[in-house]
Amino acid sequence: MTRRINLIFILFLLFFCAILVKLFFLQVISFEGLAGLAEKQRSALIPIPASRGRIFAADGSPLVINQKTYGIYLEPKNLADKEKVIETLAKELGIPTATIAAKLNTSALWLPIAHQVDEETMTEVKTDKLKGVGFMDESTRYYPESSMAAQLLGFVGKNTSGESQGYFGLEGYYDQQLRGRDGSILEERDPLGNPILTADRQTIPAENGRDLKLYLDKTIQFIAEKYLQKGIQDYGAKGGTVTIMDPKTGGILAMVSFPSYDPAHFGKYREDLYKNPIVSSSYEPGSTFKVLVMSSAINEGKIKSDSIINEEGPVEIGGYTINTWNQKYHGKITATQVLDYSSNVGMVNIEKKLDHDTLLRYIENFGFGQPTGVDLQEETSPDLRAKNKWYEIDYATASFGQGIAVTPLQMIHAVSTIANRGKLMEPHVVKEIDLPDGSTISISPKVVRQVFKPEVASILTEMMVSAVDNGETRVIKPAGFRIAGKTGTAQIPIAGHYDSQKTISSFVGFAPVENPAFVMLVTLAEPTSSPWGSETAAPIFFNIARDLFSYLGISPSS
Amino acid sequence: MESKKLTLNYLLLIFIAVAVVVQVFILNKHSTMGDQLSLINQKINGAETDNNYMSQKIASLSAMTVIADEAKQYGLTTPSSVLSLAGSLPLAANLRL
Numbered sequence: 001m002t003r004r005i006n007l008i009f010i011l012f013l014l015f016f017c018a019i020l021v022k023l024f025f026l027q028v029i030s031f032e033g034l035a036g037l038a039e040k041q042r043s044a045l046i047p048i049p050a051s052r053g054r055i056f057a058a059d060g061s062p063l064v065i066n067q068k069t070y071g072i073y074l075e076p077k078n079l080a081d082k083e084k085v086i087e088t089l090a091k092e093l094g095i096p097t098a099t100i101a102a103k104l105n106t107s108a109l110w111l112p113i114a115h116q117v118d119e120e121t122m123t124e125v126k127t128d129k130l131k132g133v134g135f136m137d138e139s140t141r142y143y144p145e146s147s148m149a150a151q152l153l154g155f156v157g158k159n160t161s162g163e164s165q166g167y168f169g170l171e172g173y174y175d176q177q178l179r180g181r182d183g184s185i186l187e188e189r190d191p192l193g194n195p196i197l198t199a200d201r202q203t204i205p206a207e208n209g210r211d212l213k214l215y216l217d218k219t220i221q222f223i224a225e226k227y228l229q230k231g232i233q234d235y236g237a238k239g240g241t242v243t244i245m246d247p248k249t250g251g252i253l254a255m256v257s258f259p260s261y262d263p264a265h266f267g268k269y270r271e272d273l274y275k276n277p278i279v280s281s282s283y284e285p286g287s288t289f290k291v292l293v294m295s296s297a298i299n300e301g302k303i304k305s306d307s308i309i310n311e312e313g314p315v316e317i318g319g320y321t322i323n324t325w326n327q328k329y330h331g332k333i334t335a336t337q338v339l340d341y342s343s344n345v346g347m348v349n350i351e352k353k354l355d356h357d358t359l360l361r362y363i364e365n366f367g368f369g370q371p372t373g374v375d376l377q378e379e380t381s382p383d384l385r386a387k388n389k390w391y392e393i394d395y396a397t398a399s400f401g402q403g404i405a406v407t408p409l410q411m412i413h414a415v416s417t418i419a420n421r422g423k424l425m426e427p428h429v430v431k432e433i434d435l436p437d438g439s440t441i442s443i444s445p446k447v448v449r450q451v452f453k454p455e456v457a458s459i460l461t462e463m464m465v466s467a468v469d470n471g472e473t474r475v476i477k478p479a480g481f482r483i484a485g486k487t488g489t490a491q492i493p494i495a496g497h498y499d500s501q502k503t504i505s506s507f508v509g510f511a512p513v514e515n516p517a518f519v520m521l522v523t524l525a526e527p528t529s530s531p532w533g534s535e536t537a538a539p540i541f542f543n544i545a546r547d548l549f550s551y552l553g554i555s556p557s558s
Numbered sequence: 559m560e561s562k563k564l565t566l567n568y569l570l571l572i573f574i575a576v577a578v579v580v581q582v583f584i585l586n587k588h589s590t591m592g593d594q595l596s597l598i599n600q601k602i603n604g605a606e607t608d609n610n611y612m613s614q615k616i617a618s619l620s621a622m623t624v625i626a627d628e629a630k631q632y633g634l635t636t637p638s639s640v641l642s643l644a645g646s647l648p649l650a651a652n653l654r655l
Contacts, residue, residue, distance in 0.1 A: 068606075068607055145622060146621070148623075192593070194592030194593040195592040196592055197592055219622065
C-alpha cells in the first residue's frame with residue numbers, strides 16, 4: 001500500500017516538475033517571442049498617410065490636388081474560388097487574366113494587383129464580395145487644368161523603394177515640403193477587429209504636406225498656351241516657349257513650352273519631354289542679346305543713344321567677315337538705329353568701344369554662366385567659356401548674340417533688368433508656402449544685384465520702343481501701346497558650323513513701358529514658314545500682349 | 559463611539575464595493591463600444607471622400623478650358639479692339655478747385 005502511495009507521489013512529483021519546466025520555458029525562455037505574438041494578436045498599427053501638399057495658382061484656384069484612389073490586393077491563402085477571382089478582376093480592372101494568374105503563381109501571402117483604381121471601379125469589385133480580395137486607400141495627383149503648365153509643375157512617380165516622389169519642376173524642387181510625414185495609430189483590438197477603447201492607444205498624427213501658392217496666373221498661362229500652340233502650327237515650328245515674368249518681383253506669371261506631356265499619364269510620353277526646356281535647354285539668343293551689350297556700353301559711358309556708329313560695310317575680324325542680316329548698310333547711324341536695323345556690324349563696332357573684360361563682366365553680372373536660382377528642379381546653366389578661351393571673333397559674335405549659349409529663363413531674367421530700373425531679381429515660381437497649421441511662409445522678392453544705373457534702363461527702354469516702332473515689327477504691334485522689344489534670329493550650331501536653314505527665332509519685350517506689368521520672351525524652334533523672329537515669334541508676342549492688355553486692364557497710352 | 563466607527567467602516571466598504579461595480583460596468587461598456595468608434599471613423603472617411611470628390615468636381619468645372627468652351631457656346635468672343643474706359647483724366651479733375 002505504502003509502495004503504491006509512494007509511486008503515485010513520485011508520478012505526481014514528476015508531472016509537477018514537467019509543468020514547472022514547461023512554465024519556465026513559456027514564462028522565461030520564450031517570454032519575449034510569446035509576448036510579441038500576443039501583442040501582435042491584439043494590437044493593430046494603422047498607418048495614417050500624410051496628404052501631399054496641393055499647388056495653387058495666384059488667384060487661389062487649384063492646379064494640382066489629390067484624388068482618393070484605391071489599391072487592390074489578393075491574399076492567395078484566403079481565395080475561395082481562384083478562377084472566379086481571376087476572371088472577375090480581369091474583367092473589371094482591364095488586366096489580362098494571364099497577368100493575374102502569373103502573379104498568383106508565387107508563395108506570397110499578399111499580392112498587389114492594381115494601383116490607383118478609381119472609386120467607381122473599386123465599388124464594382126467590392127460588390128462582388130470576393131473572398132481573399134482586399135482594398136487599401138491610396139492617393140494620386142489630380143490636375144483640374146489637365147496638361148496646363150505640365151513642365152513647370154512636374155509629376156509624382158515612385159522611387160526605387162516604391163514610395164511616392166516628386167520629379168521635375170515644382171514637384172521635384174519642393175518634394176520635401178509637399179510630401180509631409182505619415183503618422184500612425186497603435187491600438188488594441190477585440191476579436192471582431194473593433195478597437196478596445198479602454199486599452200492603451202498611441203497616436204502619432206500625420207503631418208500633411210505644405211501647399212504651394214504660385215505667382216502663376218492661370219489666365220495668362222492659358223492665353224500664352226493658346227497663342228503659342230497656334231503659332232507653332234501656323235509657322236511650322238518644331239516647338240516653342242513663352243515665359244512671362246513680373247519684372248518687379250521676378251515672379252513667373254506664365255511658363256509654356258511645347259511639345260509637352262500630360263502629368264497624369266506621364267508614363268505614356270517620351271522621357272525627354274519631362275524636362276522644362278525654359279530652364280534646362282540652351283540656345284544662342286541672337287539679336288535679343290544686343291540690348292544687353294548696348295546697356296553695358298551706355299552704362300560704361302562709352303556711347304549714348306544718339307552716338308554715331310559706323311555701319312558702312314562688312315567688318316573683318318580674325319579672318320572672318322561679319323555682315324548685316326540683310327546685307328544692307330546704312331553708313332553712319334545712331335546707336336538707337338543700330339537696334340532699329342538690328343545691325344550686327346553696328347554692334348561689333350559698339351563692342352570695340354567697350355573693352356573685352358568689361359563685356360565679360362557684364363555678361364556675368366546679367367547672370368549668364370550660372371543658374372538663376374529659380375525654384376524648378378531641373379535648372380541648368382550652360383557654362384561660359386573660360387576667359388583665356390575667348391578670341392577676337394568670340395567677342396565680336398557675342399555682341400550680337402551668337403557663340404554664346406543661354407537658357408530662355410536666363411535671357412528673360414537678364415532683359416527684365418531693363419524693365420526694372422537696372423535691378424536683377426531672382427526669378428521665382430512659388431510666392432507662398434502654406435503650412436498645415438494655417439501659417440504662411442512668404443517668399444520675398446530678392447534683388448540679386450544692380451546691374452546698371454536706373455537712367456540707363458530708361459534710355460534702353462526708349463531704344464527698345466524705337467526698335468519696335470521703327471523696326472521690322474512696326475506693322476504688327478498693337479496700336480496705341482508703347483511696347484519695348486527686340487527680335488532675335490539665331491542660327492543653330494550643328495557639328496561645328498551654323499545651319500543657315502535652321503534657326504531659333506525669338507522676341508523679348510515688356511509693356512507698358514511707363515510701368516512694366518510684364519516682360520515676355522517668345523522662342524520658336526526651327527520655324528519653316530520664315531526663319532525670322534520678326535515674322536514668327538514677334539506676332540505671337542503681340543497677340544499675347546494684346547490679350548494681356550485687355551486682361552490686366554492696361555489702357556493704350558496714345 | 560466604537561459603534562459609530564464601525565458604521566463608518568461599513569459605509570466605506572459599501573462605497574468601495576459600489577465604486578468597483580460601477581468601474582467594472584463602465585469599463586465593460588466602454589470595451590464593447592469599439593464598433594461605434596469604427597462606425598464614426600467610417601463616417602469620417604466617407605465624408606472626406608465626398609468632400610474630396612466635390613472639390614475635384616468644382617476644380618474641374620472651373621478649369622480654364624471648360625470656361626473657354628462654355629464661353630464659346632454662349633457666343634462670347636475675344637474683343638477685336640481694346641476699348642479703354644480709363645483714359646485721360648476727366649476735365650473736372652484738372653480744375654484744381
